[in-house]
Amino acid sequence: xxxxxxxxxxxxxxxxxxxxxxxxxxxxxxxxxxxxxxxxxxxxxxxxxxxxxxxxxxxxxxxxxxxxxxxxxxxxxxxxxxxxxxxxxxxxxxxxxxxxxxxxxxxxxxxxxxxxxxxxxxxxxxxxxxxxxxxxxxxxxxxxxxxxxxxxxxxxxxxxxxxxxxxxxxxxxxxxxxxxxxxxxxxxxxxxxxxxxxxxxxxxxxxxxxxxxxxxxxxxxxxxxxxxxxxxxxxxxxxxxxxxxxxxxxxxxxxxxxxxxxxxxxxxxxxxxxxxxxxxxxxxxxxxxxxxxxxxxxxxxxxxxxxxxxxxxxxxxxxxxxxxxxxxxxxxxxxxxxxxxxxxxxxxxxxxxxxxxxxxxxxxxxxxxxxxxxxxxxxxxxxxxx
Numbered sequence: 001x002x003x004x005x006x007x008x009x010x011x012x013x014x015x016x017x018x019x020x021x022x023x024x025x026x027x028x029x030x031x032x033x034x035x036x037x038x039x040x041x042x043x044x045x046x047x048x049x050x051x052x053x054x055x056x057x058x059x060x061x062x063x064x065x066x067x068x069x070x071x072x073x074x075x076x077x078x079x080x081x082x083x084x085x086x087x088x089x090x091x092x093x094x095x096x097x098x099x100x101x102x103x104x105x106x107x108x109x110x111x112x113x114x115x116x117x118x119x120x121x122x123x124x125x126x127x128x129x130x131x132x133x134x135x136x137x138x139x140x141x142x143x144x145x146x147x148x149x150x151x152x153x154x155x156x157x158x159x160x161x162x163x164x165x166x167x168x169x170x171x172x173x174x175x176x177x178x179x180x181x182x183x184x185x186x187x188x189x190x191x192x193x194x195x196x197x198x199x200x201x202x203x204x205x206x207x208x209x210x211x212x213x214x215x216x217x218x219x220x221x222x223x224x225x226x227x228x229x230x231x232x233x234x235x236x237x238x239x240x241x242x243x244x245x246x247x248x249x250x251x252x253x254x255x256x257x258x259x260x261x262x263x264x265x266x267x268x269x270x271x272x273x274x275x276x277x278x279x280x281x282x283x284x285x286x287x288x289x290x291x292x293x294x295x296x297x298x299x300x301x302x303x304x305x306x307x308x309x310x311x312x313x314x315x316x317x318x319x320x321x322x323x324x325x326x327x328x329x330x331x332x333x334x335x336x337x338x339x340x341x342x343x344x345x346x347x348x349x350x351x352x353x354x355x356x357x358x359x360x361x362x363x364x365x366x367x368x369x370x371x372x373x374x375x376x377x378x379x380x381x382x383x384x385x386x
Contacts, residue, residue: 007069008036009271010300011035011036012036013271014296017296017297018296022297022301027307028304028307031307032304034065035068038062038071039063041060043060043062044060045058047059047375047376049373050365050368050374052370053370055365055366066314067261067308069261069265072260074357076255077353077356078353079259082347083251084251084348088247088337088339089247089334089338090337092162092163092164093164093181093244094161094162094240094241094242095160095181095238095239095240096159096241097118097158097236097238098156098159098236098237098238099118099196100231102227103157106209107155108155108305109215111308113208114209115146115157117199118157118196119146121199122161122192124195125188125192126188126318127142129191130167136166136167136175138166138168138177139167139168139320140163140164140166140167141321141333142162142318142321143315143317143321144159144161144317145159145160145161145257145258146158146314146315147260148262149262149263151281151282151283153263153303153305155305167320167333168320168329172332173336174337188238190236192236192238193231200228262303267279274295275296276293276299277291277292280292
């Protein structure tokens with residue numbers, strides 16, 4: 001067996017064995033094949049030329065799949081660059097809202113519907129509480145990012161939410177919040193639970209949720225009601241992290257979450273005797289880094305659990321950040337918080353961004369050392385003749 005070091009290697013080596021035990025969904029099959037073929041001759045190539053000395057370099061095309069460990073760096077930098085022009089001169093809070101384990105199998109079978117409900121419930125709960133005069137009495141800027149995994153690759157759907165520590169009042173004035181998170185986390189958790197459960201019952205009534213396998217029993221309305229009562233009577237785990245002091249900190253922090261995938265190649269230690277050994281943080285033991293092993297087939301199964309439905313939007317914006325408010329309320333709040341037109345938060349051009357990512361070497365020829373590299377026919381994906 002060849003030396004296996006990456007997720008791509010694992011997919012290539014164990015695809016046949018995996019297919020004997022599991023059936024991939026259409027979305028999983030698509031992501032699996034993208035990752036397997038990424039930056040190989042199967043996807044073709046593009047040619048880079050030096051206009052000064054004639055140096056040529058062939059580079060295989062990337063798959064650009066959002067689940068691919070090789071394709072997230074540039075996307076993350078692009079997204080971060082786009083957010084530069086949208087930050088506020090405010091502190092920010094980081095909130096995490098989580099679904100209970102009792103819902104895992106139902107969510108897995110109904111990702112598009114229940115992930116959408118998660119977002120809707122989270123956005124509405126935060127807006128409702130923030131705009132309540134008892135707490136802040138203003139509309140904040142909200143960015144929400146869906147994650148579905150834990151460090152051990154198990155299914156763990158939760159939403160990371162960044163909320164400005166202040167907002168726009170109804171009379172268009174900026175109102176700062178208190179230093180501590182302005183909504184008691186237990187109150188936020190209960191409101192989120194209430195809204196999620198309301199939408200869950202509504203979708204159940206409209207027969208928009210599927211049940212099979214272990215959860216097929218919930219087709220019975222009486223058993224579903226028992227589940228509903230149980231979910232109302234348990235605490236839904238939510239927490240608030242420390243506030244960020246400035247826009248620089250929030251942009252840098254957000255970027256860690258927006259284009260993260262279930263596991264990166266850097267966490268894989270080795271593949272040996274049919275098992276994948278990878279690093280993980282044990283949050284129950286003071287976040288100590290440990291090594292975990294899974295059978296290769298189980299590793300692939302867990303990875304594919306986190307493939308999102310096609311075209312599902314995993315980053316969403318509410319309040320001041322909502323698309324309908326970006327040209328009006330967001331610009332007003334930037335002015336009120338003294339950050340509008342701040343050169344530190346000016347968007348970079350694509351050329352400037354490429355230079356930043358490559359430490360100024362994006363167009364530097366390795367032979368003549370001049371900035372004269374150019375992509376030949378950039379709009380054409382050349383297919384390999386191999």
